[in-house]
Amino acid sequence: MTDPNIQTIDLMAGICDISPNPTFDISFTFVDQTTGETSELFAHKLVLACGSPVFMKQFYGEIKEQKNPIPVEDSSSDAFKFFLDSLYNKKPPLKSMDFQLLGKMYYLADKYLLELLKDSVIQEVSSRKMVTEKVIEAAQVAELNVHLEKFASAVFHKCTSFVRDNPKSVLQIFDSEEVGQESSYTLHRLMARANRTEPKQPPPPICDKCKHDPCLHGEVLTENNFVSGARICHISIPYIVKKTVRKIDGSNGSKFLLELKLKPAGSSAVTDVFDRIDLMKYKFLCK
Numbered sequence: 001m002t003d004p005n006i007q008t009i010d011l012m013a014g015i016c017d018i019s020p021n022p023t024f025d026i027s028f029t030f031v032d033q034t035t036g037e038t039s040e041l042f043a044h045k046l047v048l049a050c051g052s053p054v055f056m057k058q059f060y061g062e063i064k065e066q067k068n069p070i071p072v073e074d075s076s077s078d079a080f081k082f083f084l085d086s087l088y089n090k091k092p093p094l095k096s097m098d099f100q101l102l103g104k105m106y107y108l109a110d111k112y113l114l115e116l117l118k119d120s121v122i123q124e125v126s127s128r129k130m131v132t133e134k135v136i137e138a139a140q141v142a143e144l145n146v147h148l149e150k151f152a153s154a155v156f157h158k159c160t161s162f163v164r165d166n167p168k169s170v171l172q173i174f175d176s177e178e179v180g181q182e183s184s185y186t187l188h189r190l191m192a193r194a195n196r197t198e199p200k201q202p203p204p205p206i207c208d209k210c211k212h213d214p215c216l217h218g219e220v221l222t223e224n225n226f227v228s229g230a231r232i233c234h235i236s237i238p239y240i241v242k243k244t245v246r247k248i249d250g251s252n253g254s255k256f257l258l259e260l261k262l263k264p265a266g267s268s269a270v271t272d273v274f275d276r277i278d279l280m281k282y283k284f285l286c287k
Contacts, residue, residue: 006158012211018098021042023044023144024042024043024044025041025045025068026042026044026046026048026059026068026070026071027040027041027042027043027068027069027070027258028041028071028072028080029044029069029070029071029072030071030072030075030076030077031073032077038271039077039083039204041071041077041080041081043084043087044062045059046085047088047237048084048087049088050088050147051114052087052113052114053113053207054111054112054113056113060143064275070203074107074111075104075107075108076104079101079105079108080108081108082101082105083108083109083112083117084103086117087144092105092117092120094120094121095124097124097126097233099125099134099137099138099142099155100137100141101259102121102124102125102141102151103144103145103148103151103155105117105121106118106121106122106145106148106151107145107148110148114151118150118151121151121222122150122151122154125151125154125155125158126154126157128158130158130159130161130162130167130170132172132173135159135162135163135169135190136173136183136186136190137155137174138155139155139159139186139189139190139192140196141155142156142159142192143186143189143264147156152185154172156193157196159190159191159193160190160194163191163194164194170191180217200226207286208287209231209284209285209286210227210230210284211227211228211229211230212225212227212230212284215284215286216284216286217284217285217286217287218283218284219283219284220235220282220283221281222282226244227244229243229245230243230244230245230284231284231285231286232244232282232283232284232285233283233285234281234282235282235283236281241285242282278285
């Protein structure tokens, strides 16, 4: 057992207490837009400044923040609490947050230049499985946060992918929405966006013989398209099949030379004999 020190104490203990402990030297106040009730969160300037360059400049820059408490008008107390938690090395529960709260978290991370938190929010959005009941809500959140381009794009992508891949579910949403409601307008805009967005195409298969896409069957072997492990044959003697091993420097500098492994025609065995050939005399043999 050791005496308590900065490495062993729980920095999170009491961060959101109504009554601050003596070590707190900054607080933030919030007014609930619905009830009008006020709340306050307490923290340490040094901890916040170490976690965010914005706080560093705000508290220790040339023009220091004079207000205490600091009124916060662009965030809810819940979102700001989770944000402060991240500065005290407490992982925010992103998986349990709805899209609206994730948007607030991304906004705060963007405002205070926390790139890792921003990436975590985007990763959470991208990994979620969209369900019918959440499509409209998610799309509305994306529309309200279009100024947060990366966040909005990630949410829109989840929504448009769901619309394209689940037409029956989309019909169910249409059936449940009243014409003229804001949610019906959101759904209409989402359908239009999905129609304009090209679905991601799977990457085309790469030829297992020439290792290229598209296949280079019949193309002349050159310095630019050379790859190891490709099947080739001599342009004038196509029945002798060879396999590239690696590219080597030419002795006279006038031609590029290759080192290849021989595979006699009609034989499944590959010999240990190596051959050196000039470029432009061989072509790819893939079919």
